[in-house]
Every structure is written in C-alpha cells, then in structure tokens.
Amino acid sequence: MGKGKFGEGDRLETLPSYSSPLVTQDGKKISFAQLKGKGLVLFWYPKAGTAVCTKEACQFRDDYSKFAELNIEVLGISSDTPEANAAWAQKERLPFSLISDHNNTLRTELGVKNNLLGLAPGRQTFVMDTSGTCILSYTNSLNGKAHVEEALKAARKAVGKPPS
Template sequence: MAALSLAKPTPTLRLSPSFPPHSHRHPQSPLPFPPNSSASHFLGLRLSFTSPPSSPVSSLGRFFVSAKVNKGQVPPPFTLKDQDGKAVSLSKFKGKPVVVYFYPADETPGCTKQACAFRDSYEKFKKAGAQVVGISGDDPSSHKAFAKKYRLPFTLLSDEGNKVRKDWGVPSDLFGALPGRQTYVLDKNGIVQLIYNNQFQPEKHIDETLKLLQSL
C-alpha cells in the first residue's frame, strides 16, 4: 500500500510539458536540464532569435520576416545613383521590359562572370527591347571602375545600405552572410514576370532571362 501511495502524482511534482518530467536541474543552469541536453539545444534555437545580429540563426530570423516581391506584382519604386552619379528611377524604364539583377559585389569572381555574360548577350537583350540594370551595395565610383574595366554597356545602380534589396525582399545566402544573387524581369507595365535566384551559377540568370523575354 505504501508503494501505491508514493506512485500517486502530487501537484508539487507536475512540470510544464516544455520540460522533461524526469530531468534534474544542473547546478550551473537555471533550466531543469543540463545545458548540453537535446532539450537545451532546442530551447537554445528558440532563444537565439534574441541573440546579437552576428548569429546565423538571428540572420535567418530577419530573413523570414522580410518583405518579398512576388511574380505578378509591381515592385516598390526606387531612385538610385548610377555609375556616373546620376539619379535613376525605376519608373524611367516603364513602357519596355527591364531586367533588374541584384548581385553581391563588384569585382568578385561570380559577379564579374555574371556581368560579362550580360555584356556578351547585350545585343540579344536590345533585340528583345529590354534594358538591363545591375544593383549592388557598392558606391558609384566602384561601379564606374567595374563598368570601365569590363566594358559593361548597361546601367549599374548603387544601393548603399541595401535599402532597395530589403524593400524587394531579396534573400541572403549562407545564413545572411552573403547578399543574394537574384534577377527580376519586369514587363513593359512594370509587373514582375520572372524571379530567378541562383548564387553559384551566375550565367544561368542570362539564359533564363532571355528565354522569358523572347516569349513576351
């Protein structure tokens, strides 16, 4: 009878479902389980969203709450400086298709390859009646040197502070450590008809973009 009495649950032994009922408190932790337990790791992931911005999980948290431009939408307007320091607005391109491609940075291997691929196919874009616009966080002087070095015939815009990138919801790569590489095709009415994201195969942006433009 004594054993049955001990087995009877009492209010003082009841725990929240969030904590394992048979765990015991670690002497250096306020949690009712050792810090290296699986439950602690799970809770750590939840708590890490309040950690400093350098945390990879924190970066993921920022990504999930960001706005996002989708196919069939008109993206937020912008006015940015080009490689010559002149202000260029998105509305300038209305009435003709425009390819807006966001890239991480001038002079990096993938971005150079992508820019040169757009350059080499530029006549095809012109034939399709489309303009090409590249956007990164580099300043106008960096864009000017980049365009001159590789003879880029199209506009490069300086999104210092990455405001437009954030407004359009361009996703980052590598847990937020690397600005994303994303291409948008807008039709003559300014409506997004294609969104293509491929960080590590930059030339495919040109192929996918031309396919759509030639079908419009």
C-alpha cells in the same frame, strides 16, 4: 506584396521607391518610373569584381544586344559604391548601368535575401514586362550565367518571341 514577397505577378509601381532616384555608376539619377513602358532586367550581384559576379555581368554584357533587340533595359544592382561600380564597369566594358543600393532600400523592398548562411549578399534576378509586372524572379547564388539564360528566356516570352 510585403518584405520578401515581391515576385512573379507583382508590379514595380507598388514599390515605395518606384519614383525615387537611383544612382548609377556615372552619377546619373534614374527611377523605375522613368523606365515605364520598357521591359526591365534587374540583377542583384553581391560584390563588384568578384569571380561569379564578373562572370554574370560579362554574360549580360555579351548578350546585351539580345536584350536591347527586345527593348529590355538591363540594370545591375549591388550595395557597392558608385565609384566601385564605375571602376568595374569600365574594366569589364559593361554597356548597362550599375545601380548603387548602398542603404539596401531596394534589396529590402524586393526581398533579395542573403546567401551562404546569411553571411553574404544574395544574387537574384527579376524580369519585368513592359507593364512593369514581374514575370521572373530567379535565384542561384553560384551560377551567374544561369541568371542571364533564364532572364533571356523570360524576356523573349514577354515579347512573344520563341526561344532561340
């Protein structure tokens, strides 16, 4: 796995930042290593509070209980500050953590590319099974809702539940 090549079949534990602290919107520090044994959805959004990002995050919010029932943790990630993420999470009542990747370390390690001719940060969703193996890498810059639908399908498949 190299820059831009993280995808289906790759494992989170191979990332250089696997054990590094990630800062949430409320200042807490977590790491992928601490989430070992749980399924995981990582969704990159370009900018807190923008239209498509809000639609995507609110769809994850509305379907959050479906992910929780499958023992899947949802994490939103952007280069926004923890303060910007906190204000957005509070306004939209988001029940999951938002990670500030202000130096784009995770974005680079996972190869999340820019969109819109390289002018804006990209939108990409990864789903990891309980072993930390990527089972979905999905990109669609303009349809945030599709990210949630695809993530839920992959999460159900990962735990052997049929689609509903």
